[in-house]
Amino acid sequence: MNRRIVLHKKKKTSCSDKIFVVLNTVFMIILVIFTLYPVLNTLVVSLNDGTDALRGGLYLWPRKWTLQNYITVIQKNNLIIGAYISVARTVLGTLLALSANALLAFIVSRKRFLFKKQLSLFWVITMYVNGGLIPTFLLYKSLGLTNSFYVYIIPGMLGAFNMLVIRTYMAGIPDSLEESAQLDGAGYMTVFVKIISPLCKPVYATVALFIAVGHWNSWFDAMLYNRMSSNLTTLQYELMKLLSSVTNQSTSVEAMKNAASSVTPTSVRAAATILTMLPIVCLYPFLQRYFVTGLTIGGVKE
The missing domain is CATH 1.10.3720.10 (MetI-like)
Incomplete structure (x- = not known):
């Protein structure tokens, strides 16, 4: 019995398709960055010394690591x-x-x-x-x-x-x-x-x-x-x-700098924000797999 081998030629990708893929990839990367950066920056501020955070310049990594902000929130x-x-x-x-x-x-x-x-x-x-x-x-x-x-x-x-x-x-x-x-x-x-x-x-x-x-x-x-x-x-x-x-x-910067504690309203607010959103962030992956449609396809016998 002779077997016929069918060769499928690969469809050539046009120049416009390549441009669309590149632009779409760049757009999605930018969208992810704009979405995740506020959360990451809040996490960085919550893990940084409150007085040091007043200097600014915190982006994706703390300068002075501390858990005092979370301790202040938990001890409430x-x-x-x-x-x-x-x-x-x-x-x-x-x-x-x-x-x-x-x-x-x-x-x-x-x-x-x-x-x-x-x-x-x-x-x-x-x-x-x-x-x-x-x-x-x-x-x-x-x-x-x-x-x-x-x-x-x-x-x-x-x-x-x-x-x-x-x-x-x-x-x-x-x-x-x-x-x-x-x-x-x-x-x-x-x-x-x-x-x-x-x-x-x-x-x-x-x-x-x-x-x-x-x-x-x-x-x-x-x-x-x-x-x-x-x-x-x-x-x-x-x-x-x-x-x-x-x-x-106290809202004055000098009073905060001279305070014995390294906690500031900004750092406490960041720590409270992270503690608040943490349970929902942990819950979402377990529900994400249900965010699909079409479960009834094939459910009706003809």
Whole structure:
């Protein structure tokens, strides 16, 4: 049996294609540099002596290494309690909010749900209209949410934007999957848990990251509703108070130079920034692999 050898000629790259590749590579390198440099510079300032940092000229490497900036931040009162509360509200708040938004999105995305358009419009309106700060505070107080851990969890369980994002993704899942499951006797909860949710891992991961970042960075609600309770403070609120106290101590350069401590507001602010963003930076690589699409391709049998 004769074998035919087919030789494929390599496609010649035109001059315009080469120019595009070069320009695109240069542009992406510049974009990466502009994106990473502020973070690296903040890290350098946080690891450098505060008084020495006042001279300027710090770019990608510290001149005088020190951990005093981080020690100052960590030794702040109530910081451990704030970190514990922040982790608890981030984990619990993310799980409950994701579950609530996913359930509501599943209901609204079903074609046989009669009031899906009206309910979707209602949620869109809530994105632009709210009762205001004082009515919200009075409402939470009347519900007994002030001076309580639940004020971090319950008000943020449902979010219009997150629900609409999940609903849009669910609407793109073929109806044949749900119909096949229902023919086999599956109910709506079974369809949601075993059919829809496994296909929604990418959007779940994305929304979960949005919610987790919002909980982790939140400090305003702690100041409004749990200001009098030190056991319910959050890490961000404690860091905000630390920055405010350090900044208000003395702002003159000479006073900082003559101070016995090598810590300055700029160096403390840099250390607090790094500590704040570190957990989210560590979490993102685990969720990045879910940021893909097309999981439903091939899921429908013809």
